[in-house]
Amino acid sequence: MSGAGTATLAVIGAGPKAIAVAAKAAELRAMGVDVPDVVVIERSGVGANWQAVGGWTDGQHRLGTSPEKDVGFPYRSTLVPRRNAELDERMTRHSWQAYLIASAQFAEWVDRGRPAPTHSGWSRYLRWVADNVGMTVLADEVVGVDVRDDRWALSTTRQTVQADGLMITGPGQAHRCILPHDPRVLSIAQFWSRAAGRELIAADRVAVIGGGETAASMLNELFRHRVSTITVISPQVTLFTRGEGFFENTLFSDPTDWTSLTLAERRDAFARTDRGVFSARVQDALLADDRIRHLRGRVAHAVARDDRIRLTLSSNRSGEALETVHGFDLVIDGSGADAMWFTPLLRQQARDLLELGLGAPLAGDVLEESIGVDLAVSGVTPKLFLPGLAGLMQGPGFPNLSCLGLLSDRVLGARYPRRADADEITRRTDEHQPVR
Ligand SMILES: Cc1cc2nc3c(=O)[nH]c(=O)nc-3n(C[C@H](O)[C@H](O)[C@H](O)COP(=O)(O)OP(=O)(O)OC[C@H]3O[C@@H](n4cnc5c(N)ncnc54)[C@H](O)[C@@H]3O)c2cc1C
Known part of the structure; x- marks a missing residue:
């Protein structure tokens, strides 16, 4: 060749x-x-x-x-x-x-x-x-x-x-899904396929798993559907906003000084600017919409029971591992990235x-x-x-x-x-x- x-x-x-x-x-x-x-x-x-x-x-x-x-x-x-x-x-x-x-x-x-x-x-x-x-x-x-x-x-x-x-x-893989055969659990690809087909999603309690740009785009889309509450599930303490000011942007455009940081400093910068962080534009829309809430934790398990999808979340509170179970009518698994x-x-x-x-x-x-x-x-x-x-x-x-x-x-x-x-x-x- x-x-x-x-x-x-x-x-x-x-x-x-x-x-x-x-x-x-x-x-x-x-x-x-x-x-x-x-x-x-x-x-x-x-x-x-x-x-x-x-x-x-x-x-x-x-x-x-x-x-x-x-x-x-x-x-x-x-x-x-x-x-x-x-x-x-x-x-x-x-x-x-x-x-x-x-x-x-x-x-x-x-x-x-x-x-x-x-x-x-x-x-x-x-x-x-x-x-x-x-x-x-x-x-x-x-x-x-x-x-x-x-x-x-x-x-x-x-x-x-x-x-x-x-x-x-x-x-x-946008097709990854925590419960692949249940129609109440959508992968990223299934969600966007419905959105592209102009299909209206109607559900009371919706969960979106994942907190990055992928989840942000899906939330932006979900606003126009008939849903009562949208719960964003991510391991972060809360839904952070990326500042997009000069200093943060420079970190992304010009990595000259990046390698002089310790690994701990780099991880800290990442957590503030990248992982699970929403852009300011999406955050503005989120803040204006009272249907959105955030739940901290990692989804450990999902099961269909009593007309609902039950998600088991594991989190760490005051150094102790904690498991909680939450029920939803529709779950969108945005963790495929x-x-x-x-x-x-x-x-x-x-x-x-x-x-x-x-x-x-x-x-x-x-x-x-x-x-x-x-x-x-x-x-x-x-x-x-x-x-x-x-x-x-x-x-x-x-x-x-x-x-x-x-x-x-x-x-x-x-x-x-x-x-x-x-x-x-x-x-x-x-x-x-x-x-x-
Ligand atoms: C919804 C969304 C919005 C985003 N918005 C931004 C943004 O505004 N700014 C930003 O900086 N980043 C954004 N990102 C992050 C984004 O993924 C990356 O910035 C960018 O897409 C990466 O480009 P890429 O060239 O790596 O891959 P992609 O553009 O993702 O292309 C990967 C390609 O690989 C192909 N492929 C996959 N598997 C195979 C295979 N086995 N064989 C052959 N082909 C294969 C796919 O078909 C695809 O065309 C966004 C991500 C998503 C999902």
């Missing part, structure tokens, strides 16, 4: 991360720089998770972050000494504003006060970039990940794709390779702490890029849309043993000196 000396980088999922990497690779190639061939394998369609088909939205809700945080943001490339300004200028051709200008929407967008686009509007932008850069997309589902001859071997439903590097993207979603795809040899590199059994916290500057698992060859798990070690913006331009720098700056001689990207990412 790649010429001699040119590595192949396979990406699972044609979302913003894949597109950011493919766009920068295309521009670097146009500048005469040797970069990996980027091959994206996508089961549904480019930008699928931002449309109803992906199961995470009905496409009508709005992006939480600013659309100017696009595939090139923050336009501070550090990959090619003395030519980074040229690279950034080239990347602006794939910016949100370039898209609006190309599609004759720019003046209206400005006049309307630069609104956040709907998720489906955002997916149209993503597809525009992918088309413009000629992103290679294999329309197929990855069903297994293995290693053969020091390369990744990805089994899809039709073929095996070999690659020197692998980047895994996406939030997980899981950065470790890909582990069932790993075949034995791939799993062994990772555990050997990690020096420990495969687990979320071990993997998280192993992510290096290039967003790959340290000590593992071939390269496995896991930006979804890079927040703790490299910066909270890498798992989301906050610094896609920086993400593409880190991933494309990685060294591949097979192409070391041909590599023209002179700066090693592990030195990471900004050079303009």
Whole structure:
């Protein structure tokens, strides 16, 4: 699939991360720089998770972050000494504003006060970039990940794709559900499928499990349905609001100082700004609606009994484990987002390779702490890029849309043993000196 000396980088999922990497690779190639061939394998369609088909939205809700945080943001490339300004200028051709200008929407967008686009509007932008850069997309589902001859071997439903590097993207499985066969318990995908079909949900007591951006979007949608109370269940002390002020945003856009923090400080920053935190826009709506309440705890168990779904919640009060049971007419399981979603795809040899590199059994916290500057698992060859798990070690913006331009720098700056001689990207990412 790649010429001699040119590595192949396979990406699972044609979302913003894949597109950011493919766009920068295309521009670097146009500048005469040797970069990996980027091959994206996508089961549904480019930008699928931002449309109803992906199961995470009905496409009508709005992006939480600013659309100017696009595939090139923050336009501070550090990959090619003395030519980074040229690279950034080239990347602006794939910016949100370039898209609006190309599609004759720019003046209206400005006049309307630069609104956040709907998720489906955002997916149209993503597809525009992918088309413009000629992103290679294999329309197929990855069903297994293995290693053969020091390369990744990805089994899809039709073929095996070999690659020197692998980047895994996406939030997980929207179909996950705590009680899959009970119609009163909906997965994220089932909920959005009903919303997209304009089906009105009517229930007295509704529970939404999970507190992050996924749950926030669902709450935003639930407001317009016939429900008496909505209980948000999450382990956090309460429903925190993300401030979205300059200092918090900077933490996401520019991780320069992130690595100088202790792990405890980073976890604290995460808890305040990311995990289970709602954006200010959703919080404003929540506060105005007296149907919403919060219940602290983790759902340990769910059972259908006496016309209700009974959820057993475990929590910790004053150092003591506590279990309480609560009944609901409808439960929406919003806990499907899981950065470790890909582990069932790993075949034995791939799993062994990772555990050997990690020096420990495969687990979320071990993997998280192993992510290096290039967003790959340290000590593992071939390269496995896991930006979804890079927040703790490299910066909270890498798992989301906050610094896609920086993400593409880190991933494309990685060294591949097979192409070391041909590599023209002179700066090693592990030195990471900004050079303009
Ligand atoms: C409803 C919602 C709203 C969000 N809003 C924001 C926001 O405003 N700002 C922000 O920064 N973050 C937001 N996020 C977080 C968001 O997930 C990430 O920021 C972003 O989507 C990640 O992009 P990605 O490229 O990793 O993956 P995605 O865009 O999620 O794409 C993953 C792709 O992988 C494909 N796929 C999955 N499994 C396979 C397989 N086995 N084989 C082949 N293809 C596969 C899927 O079809 C999908 O197209 C939101 C998340 C959700 C769910």
